[in-house]
Amino acid sequence: MKTLINPKRENWPAILQRPTQTVENIEDTVNQIFIDVKRNGDKAISKYTALFDGVKLTNSVVTTEEINAAGSQISNELKLAISIAKQNIESFHVAQKTRKIQIETTPGVNCWQEKRPIQKVGLYIPGGTAPLFSTVLMLAIPAQIAGCKDIVLCSPPNKEGQIANEILYAAQLCGVTKIIKVGGIQAIAGLTFGTETIPKVYKIFGPGNQFVTVAKQLATKFNVAIDMPAGPSELLVFADDSAKASYVASDLLSQAEHGTDSQVVLVSTSKTLITNVETEIEKQICELQRLDIAKQAIANSKLIYVESNAVALDLINDYAPEHFIICSENETYFIDGIQNAGSVFIGNYTPESAGDYASGTNHTLPTNGFSKVYSGVNLDSFTKSITFQKITSEGLKNIGNTIELMAEAEGLQAHKNAVSIRLKDLK
């Protein structure tokens, strides 16, 4: 941990710099696999699954039998927990539905905007030791609410050719239409080009390691959209004397266990709190299973003392955290003033893990300062809006001359003609 007292404003960028990843040498590998999958489809997919996941699959599509078997392996207790989380995520995302927006901008000129679902979406769920089934909920639930027709989930198989039971169970619960055992670069390439087994989709969602991240970037070159650019997860806590040091420490540690490159920042107007949080972290960290990971992330963490809430807010907006916890006696100041953050957690009883799993908000959020410009995943991430206009003959008489004048000034005569030819008939 590094404690900084009133750092100068010009040093903020250096202090809060994110770990940068060099992806140059990954790009070549990603490019090669994309070319191979585009050309050879499933044959290439199998090859890379054997190579990277160490398993030869005869059928990569998950069957109904496998899904049912997965369900029977999960405890009723966990099933109940998943269903409570699902309910909360569902109500929050259903509330995000918007109605048709319609106005008559000029008499006879009716304009409206409607949202329509993206027809085909791909959800990527990483494999590894811990099955991230919560991400299945976060992506599949809004996709289903939006009305996406094809919801394809890809996740790498383990050495036995299986996807974790929890992932399969969550996927069927949330309306995923096809589950495929494929991971890494080859999964993203498959969703981008389509193969005999993997449907081509219009937009790819989901987290992943740096190979998956670079593959998603490359996918955009082939006209596939992605949820957002990704980077290591991060948490910034603002806490003053109204906060409880042990809670703050537990939140910082929950971020630290994600990965060695996790970003953990505490900003405070209380030197006492900073000292107490440090002590608490040292106490709590020893008991963690993922101690090694947490230790490295904590070693790079920053505890920053600033003199006022105003300076704190400026620094936080500059940093644009993915997760932002506010434990302040003046929380309204921060709620109203925050301009750049993915998701905000307010008060002593709102740990980040609440939003990670079950409060109802989405946990797929912009990292790496991207909250300055990107939203986290939400219902709109699965729709696009279309505008409509219907003009009556009266309406065209009202705005026709305006269009003619502007088109002429832009030197676009045929644009003008399209109006003139109609107006002539209406005279």
Added chain:
Amino acid sequence: MKTLINPKRENWPAILQRPTQTVENIEDTVNQIFIDVKRNGDKAISKYTALFDGVKLTNSVVTTEEINAAGSQISNELKLAISIAKQNIESFHVAQKTRKIQIETTPGVNCWQEKRPIQKVGLYIPGGTAPLFSTVLMLAIPAQIAGCKDIVLCSPPNKEGQIANEILYAAQLCGVTKIIKVGGIQAIAGLTFGTETIPKVYKIFGPGNQFVTVAKQLATKFNVAIDMPAGPSELLVFADDSAKASYVASDLLSQAEHGTDSQVVLVSTSKTLITNVETEIEKQICELQRLDIAKQAIANSKLIYVESNAVALDLINDYAPEHFIICSENETYFIDGIQNAGSVFIGNYTPESAGDYASGTNHTLPTNGFSKVYSGVNLDSFTKSITFQKITSEGLKNIGNTIELMAEAEGLQAHKNAVSIRLKDLK
């Protein structure tokens, strides 16, 4: 023009293929200019302005005097037209404002979503013979409504070191905060990295030639967002016997005059209409100033006869047009069924040029099939949504166990601890 009668479904992709641009050799140039601008700032910018625009500028920031002088050069007639268009665009985009969405997902668990403006945006407006001041309205008006703080407009200077009067007039009218005489790749590089003169922005909007398009793509690698990927403009008209051939022809020609690579498609259930539209195009095209451009685009255009509205709708959704005109006695069928389109124009008195200038909808729209996944520019393009959650001690008691179970199942013990440590105190 090529007329196709009942083309087979498997041939649709080939028939409706968009012109593909190879950008390989552009990429090197773009990369070089980016590196140079990043390293040398304004010095590099001046160099490229001299090289590409043929002018040496002592000051590239447009002054208040220049803006005032520009205003005095514009006719009152055109000023009135611009103000009417502005009013319509404004009312349609103000109507898109959304309120805070707030729900209590579980007793004591309050979640809400709020939109906040993107603080710094860059608007790119191409130069050239015809000043595209309508695009200034389409980008600056929603940026101002959203509440963006810095709205920076870049447009290339002409040989006299000037930006067109209409662009300057529209920019000041719509609240642009800084206008800079810089175009092409160097403008996008400047907005990406920031220079002594050009502010670094978070998101870049606006059309441009293929150099600008590739530069915008590259900008995303440096953590700048862009409005959407761009391609040549396109129009698809569906028309049956209720349509008027001369109107349809005028609409197709308005699209054709944009560029030689413009896409012009007519889909119809009436062979008579197709024939009549062909005749009308031949008649109307001769009178156009941009005859050469229109001729080439029309030569590549497709007139497609299909047997039913259902087949037509399938084909149109497959194509996903940027602009879609419906002139049908059964327009509701198409309005309800369209899944993929940028903006839709309904009836005989709604030419595309209405939306290009003055109906109120935005004319910055997804081309190249991107309407399958992207919205056109709208108010939300200038905001991002932030989620908030505030949980009471009662609320945490209600969902705490759910979080603990799920965190444990994902092997994230510190996530669980952040809840357990609080629940313990609440017992």
